[in-house]
Amino acid sequence: MIRYDLTCKNGHAFDSWFASANAYDALERAGQLSCAVCGDSRVSKALMAPSVSESGRSARRGLSEPGNPLEKAMAELRRKVEASSDYVGDAFAREARDMHEGKSPERAIHGEARPEEARRLIEDGISVAPLPFAPKRRTN
Template structure:
């Protein structure tokens, strides 16, 4: 097992354990790593220093615990969105259109849509809004 300090392109720092250095490389190349805070898949290894004991340490922050007010606000927004809507994955555009046309019951939904799909929804008067975070993905 090997532990790497990681960062995403949005500046969030976190760490994760991997079976080996090659296991990390394989996951990175295939885009299966994501930031635990924002879901960004643009992950890279951070500079690491050796662990040196200097007496009492502060408890390590868990990845599920936001570290600053912005991260806390984003985590709360994610929690509210996920609790108050149905996740429809990549069927978002199709489901939003079906609800707008009365072919599917209206309800709050969230998911993924390509930019061209989202643009067509907006052009057709279907109310949609981008979320400031991506879907949760397993890191390893």
């Protein structure tokens, strides 16, 4: 996993984790990145400072507790998505298509799709959107 500091053309700064540098590049080429604050799709990597251990409250907080308002909003979004939809993993594109075609009952789902799968779904009029977080099973 790799974390990048990102900025959008509207000046919002945020960070995100990616499976690898190549995964970031593929998502960027496919237009699948968007600002966590305003949704702008014109996102680029920002200059990053090295990670330095801090003393005090933020160091004691731990990795599982969100610290700033954006982290708290992202954690709340994750909780809502996971509580209100079924995780279908790598079968996301097939499940979304089956629901669209009436082959399976409609329900809220989330999972993973390759960029080309997501593009085909959108081209076929099937509404999908990338989530600004990785599934828990793929995070450290």
